[in-house]
Structures are given as C-alpha cells and as structure tokens.
Amino acid sequence: MASATHRSIEAVWRIESARIIAGVARLVRDVGLAEELAQDALLAALEHWPVAGVPANPGAWLMTAAKHRALDHLRQARMRALKHQQIGHDLEAQEASIVPDFVDSLDAARADQIGDDLLRLIFTACHPVLSTEARVALTLKLLGGLTTAEIARAFLVTEPTVAQRIVRAKRTLTAARVPFELPPGNALAVRLASVLEVIYLIFNEGYAATAGDDWLRPALCDEALRLGRILAGLASEEPEVHGLVALMELQSSRAQARVDAAGQPVLLADQDRARWDRLLIRRGLHALQRAEALGGALGPYALQAAIAACHARAHSVQETDWAQIAALYDALAQVAPSPVVELNRAVAVSMAFGPAAGLEILDTLAEQPALQQYQYLPAARGDLLARLGRHDEARRQFERAAALARNARERAFLLERARAQGGPGGQ
Structure with missing residues (x-):
C-alpha cells in the first residue's frame, strides 16, 4: 500500500509541482525559496498520505500545504525584521484567501491567477541572466518536474554537475x-525568445541526442511538448x-x-509514413x-513548422x-541566418533542383567555423556526392561525419553508409 x-x-x-512552485513564488518572490517550501x-505528503490516504484533490492539498x-x-x-504595519495587512489579506480546502472549486479569476503564476515561473527560469545550460536544467527541474538524476541521465552529465x-x-x-x-x-519579446530557445533545446536533445547510445530520448520530447502546450x-x-508547438508536434x-x-536511425526518405502519428500531425x-491566423510575417519557428508541414502532407x-x-x-535564411540553415537549404535545393545545385551551396560552407565539428555537413556532402555517383568521395565524407558524431547509434549509421559506397572496408 505504501508503495502504491x-x-x-x-x-x-510530476504533474502539479510547477503550479505549486509558481503559486508559492508569487508570495515569497524567490524561486529558490519557493521550491524549498514546495x-x-x-515531504509532508510523504509522511501523512501513507497513513491517512491520498486526498480527493492531492494537488490542492499540496498547494495549500506549501502556501501555509x-x-x-x-x-x-x-517579525524578525520588524516590518511596518502595511506588510502585516498584506499578509493577513493573503492568509485570508487560503482555507483548508480552498481549491475544491476554483473560480475563473483564481484560475487566471494560477496561469499568470506559471507564466511568470517560465519566464523566470528561462531568464537570459542564466547560461543556456543553467536555464535548461532549471526549467526541467521546476517546470518539468524531473529529478536531478533524470536530468543528468538525459544530458549525459554527472548528477553533481546538474x-x-x-x-x-x-x-x-x-x-x-x-x-x-x-x-x-x-522586454517581453526578448525574454520570450529565450523561453522558446530553452524549450526547443530540450526538444532537440530528445529528438536527436547529441551523445550516448540512444538516438531518441522520448521523455525529453514529451517534456518540451508539454511545456510548449x-x-x-x-x-x-x-x-x-x-509556431514552436506546431514544429514540435509535426517533428514528434x-x-x-x-x-x-534495432534502434538504428532511419533516413526521412526511407521512413514508413504509415507509422507517422496522424493525431500529432493534425495538432x-x-x-x-x-x-498564421495571428497575422504578420512568420517567425523562425513558424517557418520551420511550415517546412515540417510540407513533409507531413506528402504521402512520399x-x-x-x-x-x-x-x-x-x-x-528562414532571411529572418534567422545561420550556417545550419544554409546547410538545410542546400539539402532542400538538391531535392528540388538536383544534387549538383545543392553541392554548390555546401561548398560555400566548407570554411565556416561553426560547422567545422558539425557532423551533418560532411554527412550531407556524402549524400549528395553519392547521388552524383562520386562514391569514393562520398565514402570519405561519411567516414569524416562518423568521426565527428558523439552518438553511438548515429556513428554506426554513418559508418554503414560509408561501407555502402564501396572502397576500403566497403563492398
């Protein structure tokens, strides 16, 4: 019984922690302290529920306990600081709004307040004053409800590091x-960009793991999608x-x-589209x-979603x-220029106008510092060279890509593609 x-x-x-921390943070104005109180x-639930049973509204119980x-x-x-009388009035007003079973029925105003609290927590956890790694870890901890050990496993770092x-x-x-x-x-637009970046970083790590033995980490995709929704x-x-939610739904x-x-990667061209999730596509x-209905030019995430939609609508x-x-x-290259966008554009151009046209774009990226250790550049070159019948060159590119890959599944996949080109160690 205790185990159950x-x-x-x-x-x-896992479900309620973000709302509880957000609600408490509105009172104490300190995210770290709010997490401690939550x-x-x-801990109180772990002590009382095995004896008294799980309450009818467990989320409300936890929220009430944390706010008390x-x-x-x-x-x-x-009392320690001998604050002036107004603070006492504020505390009394806050305390009066809390009764033992205050969440049995939430009216619309209170529901809106909870929504505002969650939004504040998201923007606080993703604040640009933090490093990207810190934002990701804090977001997964506070909003994803993941333990330190789970975050460490997901990103292949030690638990003390996280x-x-x-x-x-x-x-x-x-x-x-x-x-x-x-x-x-x-400032909202600047901070929103940071929030979206963090959520998409979490999603991408689940969608194509940068290192380790697994190509996919579905739990991270699920958490990112939940946060996006x-x-x-x-x-x-x-x-x-x-736009970001659309992109994540379509990619998922x-x-x-x-x-x-066997858990090995399958290229888009070789995927069984009957296995694509139609519900996620509709979403x-x-x-x-x-x-699109909100008007204005599409931003980077919406443009990427539009690209994913082209794939989703096609039967082959x-x-x-x-x-x-x-x-x-x-x-996309106009609104969010980057070497990675150019690489992806080259692949699309190769599919639309032939591999030679795509290779011409890739050749301009060879000296880009940001792509020197990026395995997808030689992998893309290998693919286009193979389509042009230049198999020896393609094999060397796939071997270089494999040498750069940190993910074991991806490395094995690239080496197999190299062997398929023939030559030393090949067919």
Missing part, C-alpha cells in the same frame, strides 16, 4: 534580483509560441518511424494555422513539394 501511495505522490508531484509540502509554509516564512521574516547548475542558477536569480513577474513592454495556452496571442509525429527495430497543422518523398521547402528555407 508513493507512486501516486510521485505522479502528482518540497517541504511534498510560505505564509509562515513571511510572518517570521516580518545539481551545481541548478543551485548556481537559483543563486544567480536571487543575486541579480530578478523579479518574479512578466517582463514589461519590449502550456506556454501556448498562457501566451495565446504570440504567433511564435504556436515521425518519432516511431525514425528508428528501426501540428492546427497550431501552424493559429500562428517523391510527392513532397521540395520547391516550396527550398523557398521556405530562403525565407
């Missing part, structure tokens, strides 16, 4: 006096939020077809329509509108 109760507590915590409520602890903390801080990133992130937020609030005015509900007037739809029975296309590689995809990459 503990599993229930873990499940509730953890205290979790927050009010106790504020009251003690007030723990240190999280501790430093919370200290940095406190030291920088980052307010627990939505950014004002023009939450954000889309909270920031429904932001087209790029819907291919997950089952991207690996074979992705709907999210893309929402982004041959039926894919590659000219449209190449045009979309042209637009």
Whole structure:
C-alpha cells in the first residue's frame, strides 16, 4: 500500500509541482525559496498520505500545504525584521484567501491567477541572466518536474554537475534580483525568445541526442511538448509560441518511424509514413494555422513548422513539394541566418533542383567555423556526392561525419553508409 501511495505522490508531484512552485513564488518572490517550501509540502505528503490516504484533490492539498509554509516564512521574516504595519495587512489579506480546502472549486479569476503564476515561473527560469545550460536544467527541474538524476541521465552529465547548475542558477536569480513577474513592454519579446530557445533545446536533445547510445530520448520530447502546450495556452496571442508547438508536434509525429527495430536511425526518405502519428500531425497543422491566423510575417519557428508541414502532407518523398521547402528555407535564411540553415537549404535545393545545385551551396560552407565539428555537413556532402555517383568521395565524407558524431547509434549509421559506397572496408 505504501508503495502504491508513493507512486501516486510521485505522479502528482510530476504533474502539479510547477503550479505549486509558481503559486508559492508569487508570495515569497524567490524561486529558490519557493521550491524549498514546495518540497517541504511534498515531504509532508510523504509522511501523512501513507497513513491517512491520498486526498480527493492531492494537488490542492499540496498547494495549500506549501502556501501555509510560505505564509509562515513571511510572518517570521516580518517579525524578525520588524516590518511596518502595511506588510502585516498584506499578509493577513493573503492568509485570508487560503482555507483548508480552498481549491475544491476554483473560480475563473483564481484560475487566471494560477496561469499568470506559471507564466511568470517560465519566464523566470528561462531568464537570459542564466547560461543556456543553467536555464535548461532549471526549467526541467521546476517546470518539468524531473529529478536531478533524470536530468543528468538525459544530458549525459554527472548528477553533481546538474545539481551545481541548478543551485548556481537559483543563486544567480536571487543575486541579480530578478523579479518574479512578466517582463514589461519590449522586454517581453526578448525574454520570450529565450523561453522558446530553452524549450526547443530540450526538444532537440530528445529528438536527436547529441551523445550516448540512444538516438531518441522520448521523455525529453514529451517534456518540451508539454511545456510548449502550456506556454501556448498562457501566451495565446504570440504567433511564435504556436509556431514552436506546431514544429514540435509535426517533428514528434515521425518519432516511431525514425528508428528501426534495432534502434538504428532511419533516413526521412526511407521512413514508413504509415507509422507517422496522424493525431500529432493534425495538432501540428492546427497550431501552424493559429500562428498564421495571428497575422504578420512568420517567425523562425513558424517557418520551420511550415517546412515540417510540407513533409507531413506528402504521402512520399517523391510527392513532397521540395520547391516550396527550398523557398521556405530562403525565407528562414532571411529572418534567422545561420550556417545550419544554409546547410538545410542546400539539402532542400538538391531535392528540388538536383544534387549538383545543392553541392554548390555546401561548398560555400566548407570554411565556416561553426560547422567545422558539425557532423551533418560532411554527412550531407556524402549524400549528395553519392547521388552524383562520386562514391569514393562520398565514402570519405561519411567516414569524416562518423568521426565527428558523439552518438553511438548515429556513428554506426554513418559508418554503414560509408561501407555502402564501396572502397576500403566497403563492398
């Protein structure tokens, strides 16, 4: 029984922890402290629920327990610091809003407040004052409900490394006096870009793991999608939020077809499209329509989603509108220029206008510093050279790509492609 109760507590915590931390952070204005108080409520549940049973509304129980602890903390801080009388009035007002079973029925205003709290937490955890690694770790911890060990396994780093990133992130937020609030005015767009970047980084690490033995890490894709969907509900007037959700939904739809029975990668051209998830495709296309309906030029995520939509709508590689995809990459290169975008544009051009046209673009990228250790450049060159019948050159490119790959599945896949070109060690 205790084991079943503990599993229930873990499940509730994974679902509710972000809302609880966000609600407490609104009171104490400190994300690190809010997490500690929420953890205290979790410990209380671990003590009481195995004896008294899981309450009818476990999320409400945890929220109430955490907010009581927050009010106790504020009251003690007030007494220690001998704050003026107004703080006492504020605390009384906050305390009056909390009753033992206050979440039995939430009215619309309270529900909106919870939504605002979650949005504040997302923007705080993804604050640009933190390094990218710290933002990712803190977001997965606070909003994904993942343990330090789970984050460490996902990114193939040690548990102490992740723990240190999280501790430093919370200290940095406190030291920088980052307010627990939505950014004002023009700052919102800058911060939103940071939030979207973090969510997409988490998704990409799940979609094509940079290292380790597994090509896919579905749990990270699921967490990123969950965060994206939450954000889309909270920031429904932001087209790029819907663009990112559309992109993740559409890419996720291919997950089952991207690996074979042995877990080896399968190229897009070789995937069984009957295994693509039609529900995720419909969701992705709907999210893309929402982004487009909000008006204005499409941003980088919406443009990438539009590219993914071209693949999703096609029944085969041959039926894919590659000219449209190449045009979309042209637009993406204008709004978010980068060597990686140019590489992908080259592949699209090769499919639309022939491998020689694509190779001409790739040749201009050979000296790009950002691509010197990027295995997908020689892999793309190898593919185009193979299509041109230049198999010896293709083999060397695939071997170079394999040498750069850190993921074991990807490395084996690239070496197999090299062997398929013939020559030394080949057929």
